[in-house]
Amino acid sequence: MQLFNFSQPLHFMRFKWPALLLSVLLVIGSIGSFATKGINWGLDFTGGTVIEVGLNQSADLTAMRDTLSAAGYPDAVIQLFGSSKDVLIRIPLRPDLVQEKVGEAVLQALNAKQSTPVELRRVEFVGPSVGEELKQDGGMAMLVALIGILLYVALRFEWRLSVGAVVSLGHDVILTLGLFSILQLEFDLTVLAAILALIGYSINDTIVVFDRLRESFRKLREATVDETIDHAITSTLNRTVITSLTTVLVLLVLFFMGGALINGFATALLFGIAVGTYSSVYVASAIAEVLGISREDMLPAPPAENEVEQV
Structure with a gap:
């Protein structure tokens, strides 16, 4: 051709x-x-916590950002992951956070504001080294x-x-x-x-x-x-x-x-x-x-x- x-x-x-x-x-x-x-640099290089959650209905990313910002995570990056009911949350590494407990704290903050329960799918922590x-x-x-x-x-x-x-x-x-x-x-x-x-x-x-x-x-x-x-x-x-x-x-x-x-x-x-x-x-x-x-x-x-x- x-x-x-x-x-x-x-x-x-x-x-x-x-x-x-x-x-x-x-x-x-x-x-x-x-x-x-x-x-x-993304979290893959700087370190931080990656949290995957699932909802029973389409996620309102704006509302989730406002919720996490009020809970002390203003720098959280929230994206859809696959479908509109799956959400990926990235929390950058910060010296004032205990990374091992970030996943549980984020889940509690979301469940306190969401009308439907939020299910935790996975939590991954990437260290700075x-x-x-x-x-x-x-x-x-x-x-x-x-x-x-x-x-x-x-x-x-x-x-x-x-x-x-x-x-x-x-x-x-x-x-x-x-x-x-x-x-x-x-x-x-x-x-x-x-x-x-x-x-x-x-x-x-x-x-x-x-x-x-x-x-x-x-x-x-x-x-x-x-x-x-x-x-x-x-x-x-x-x-x-x-x-x-x-x-x-x-x-x-x-x-x-x-x-x-x-x-x-x-x-x-x-x-x-x-x-x-x-x-x-x-x-x-x-x-x-x-x-x-x-x-x-x-x-x-x-x-x-x-x-x-x-x-």
């Missing part, structure tokens, strides 16, 4: 410098947001993934493409984290999983472009490097658009219908896919071109003299 049928390659590399400048400004803005506003360990493990997971991709692309293609791929992935991760920092969206384990999934999605898109780039260098003997890159990107455009649109449709369903618990996951991937598609074109390929990628770097090495004599 082809959405587009181009008789001539599109001139993507004509705009590589404005695109790279835009990327640098966005990365600087994201890092600046980290430094000034930080990340709104566990949250700190999750931060370190999550950062290490992203670092290991980037190093593995760097080595893989360098061995399969060429070191300049390897650098372009890793810079592109770092660009995608930083901008996605920047979005969560600027908007102060909650960053929990589902968002971390989305960023790791984004790394895999983005490198897959980049590898497809690099593979076609290697073929184009072998076929287009008279073309310049910019023309060859333009040809490679244009020839993969149908595949990129179809794949991105299909993934975005699924994520839109998750975003609007998946509930609050999956909202961060869908948000990270929706933004990340848009940024990843852009970076595969204007960051990965452009960085490799700026570093001096040439046709000679992509062609197979000529046979050694002794091999030629034996033939």
Whole structure:
């Protein structure tokens, strides 16, 4: 299936410098947001108590928030969990609270105000040391993934493409984290999983472009490097658009219908896919071109003299 049928390659590399400048400004803005506003870490990382309760009728979240605020929990986060009768309550870690007793106290406060009984389903406590360990493990997971991709692309293609791929992935991760920092969206384990999934999605898109780039260098003997890159990107455009649109449709369903618990996951991937598609074109390929990628770097090495004599 082809959405587009181009008789001539599109001139993507004509705009590589404005695109790279835009990327640098966005990365600087994201890092600046980290430094000034930080990340709104969820309870998975900061510690706290997660309480799941069930009701016999649809929950009035506003009334429940008012009840818990009056009971001494103004910072409680209350969300629907699955159905309209299941509610998830998150109480952040506070030095004045005995976390082991928070679940019972919250249940008593709700039952004192609710017209129907509130049933306690589960209580989970995440300590601050566990949250700190999750931060370190999550950062290490992203670092290991980037190093593995760097080595893989360098061995399969060429070191300049390897650098372009890793810079592109770092660009995608930083901008996605920047979005969560600027908007102060909650960053929990589902968002971390989305960023790791984004790394895999983005490198897959980049590898497809690099593979076609290697073929184009072998076929287009008279073309310049910019023309060859333009040809490679244009020839993969149908595949990129179809794949991105299909993934975005699924994520839109998750975003609007998946509930609050999956909202961060869908948000990270929706933004990340848009940024990843852009970076595969204007960051990965452009960085490799700026570093001096040439046709000679992509062609197979000529046979050694002794091999030629034996033939």
